[in-house]
Amino acid sequence: MNTKETTHRRPKGSGSEWKDANGVWHARKEIAPNPQTGKRRLVEARGATKTAARQKLQAKLEKMQREGTTPLTNTPTLDVWIDRWLTQTAMNVKPRTLETYRSDCNAIRRQIGGMRLDKITPGDIERMCAQLNQTRSGKTVHNHYIRLQQILNAAVREQLIPTNPALAAMPPRYEPRETRILDPGQPQQAIEAARRPAHRKWDMLQDDDTDRAMWALMFDLAFETGMRQGERFAITPEELVTKGGVHGIQIDWELQRLSPDAVIPNWLDARHLEGRFWLLPPKSRQGRRFIPVSENTWIRLHERAAKCEPNGLLFTRQGHPLTNNVERLRWQRALEDAGLPYVTMRAARHFFSTHLAETGAPEDARKAMMGHAKITTTAGYTHWSPERLAQLADQARQAINA
Template identity: 25%
Template sequence: MTTARPASSHRSRTRANGDGTVYQRKDGRWEAAGYVLAPGNTRKRVRVYGATRKDALAKLTERIAASNLGLPVAAADSTVSAYLTYWLNGVAVHHLRENTHTRYAASIRLHINPGLGAKKVARLTARDIRTFLDGLRTTCQCCAQERDSVRRSCCAIGQCCEKRLSPLTVTYVHAVLKSALEHAVREDELPRNVARNVKTAAPRPRRFQPLTAVEARQFLHAASNDRLYALYELALRTGLRKGELLGIHWEDLDLDGGTASIHRSLQRTRSQGLTVLNTKTLASERRIALPAECISSLKIHQERQQEERQAAGTGWTDNGLVFTTPKGMPLDPANLSRRFRRLLRRAGLRTIRFHDLRHSTATLLLEQGVDLVVIKELLGHAHIGVTAGVYAHVRLRLQRQAIDSLGNALGPTHDEPDELPAAATVR
């Protein structure tokens, strides 16, 4: 009499209708398969793989969940345009800040889709991407996006303005494409990320014009009677970003202990308007020491804000922010930039960006001999390489000054001895 062979543990588990199937392959990997929504409002069977049953099942569940939300789940045989739609709205939206997501969407809509959107993801080659990026560098964007035909200008009238993308923008578009294809590799849709095989020349860093020590003193003197003097002084003495300054709450300040906790940033987003978000990166969350001058100006600013609160009465909006309008509302970053430019003109200084105050802080600290690690922590950079890279030109100038100082100390060398004294052996 034969006995029935017991089913394996993984096959005995039943799954509901529509949940797909999961089984172990002969090579040891686990494979999960199920039907999801595909581009064109059709259903498509997809397969995902994992080292364990749990991994494969998690990948399939994620795809089915996205499909149930109406998001087409693209695969390697989809077009680049279809896959980018899936990646942008089903994956990137969950880990990108809203403004970053908007910039990604613009890069895809304006550049990637017109150039590569019709190609199949699985058939995309490094040559395709290299040709695409070369075209971005050399093509007039007025003509490529057909703005000339609408405005009846540029190529439409035979006078091309030759408005090309900057090297920084081309690098950004390339980075967006790399991120999307990297996700396809993680989902086992592609064997490798061909966009990584394309090397682009590193763009020149943006030029900035920091204030000199004399100009910085001139700026602070001109701003001394401004109601936002404490903001300008805090920006110049600590190097905080604009959003970080506008997002500071009184509860973040310890004026008695002389410290400030930076963990919020005020940004304008398309969906929510002015809103307080987390800082740019995890490294941006930091605690900084406040200069004595900033503590004094902040106390004066606090007293002035109390007077404004009393004058506004019921019209005051209480949100706990340090820097507000006279009615307590958050300050718009764009309005602050306009106020800053007016202040520069009033001070008789050249026009710079508000962000250049941050560069001014770092440059002046470097010139005073402050260690690069200290500057990195003050600015909230994720890696010291970022700090070193941004201010490489300053460090080079300081090296030149150091070498010249050493040359002056040594003076002209004549009649040098043939051998160094034994005590002067250099190791």
């Protein structure tokens, strides 16, 4: 009696597998239609064995899910969702911001990246922060926590999880470090020391008189304008303007050194200089601002501009853009030669904000000069001395007997 041969079909949706005439195994699966065209999409992989073809196909499908080109079929792990979130975020933030996001995400992945989104609890997040606190500063761990909160908020928005467990977790605590600033008169001592450094048998910095004059002007600008470092490094001749008879700097750019694989979004106005150096807009809309400068500084800036290309940088070292490390070494030496305590170069911005406030400048003027969106941010850059507070208190007490 003839027996009918039975064939076993794979479950619907699992795809197909076959071996071709050359002995190569193929694994294929249909995925969601192309959202732009509505046409069906097939993903295929090849391998020497059936298992190898299956594994390659699975890897392709996971990669597409991570990149966001296919919908998620089930609740993903945090690691997969982070990749998807970074892909979605990449074209909406500046390159340096994206680098920061990636750094935060890498720290998070190493702790709880393998957990499924719906299995993460507030306790898991608190334990993650406690573990990170062992090797990182409190401020850095707090930034990691805020980033995880953003990532999980996006998962709630996509209805992958009902609520954000980070909102129920206790945020990691940190105490901001107090920024130390120089006393009145001390900045000028450091600037003079930069212009005429003490003699050294071995001068590792190898600056000539032109270089020293440049650094003295750079430090003058830092204390006189409160400009951010990247803004000072990015000054071009076209930013030296006169408005209403007032000489100053129209801040339109900041210098940034980006990673080699950085992607510049289409919406971002950017100018490539060389290698990894780019001119990008200031960190916020308020960063585009006009800052008046003194007559002496204006003259010195124009002397430098006369020697520059129209679109070139005013401040360079051996023809190349400046970096944080190059400036920091010269600032440290200037403080050392002047016999002053060490403060960071960023403290010059705090110095300017503080003394701007002490002159009685209105809040909106201080905020505008500093390039801040909120006066509360400017307040963080303002450090009242006991002497000035005492003077203000005495003025207030005069009302008692008025």
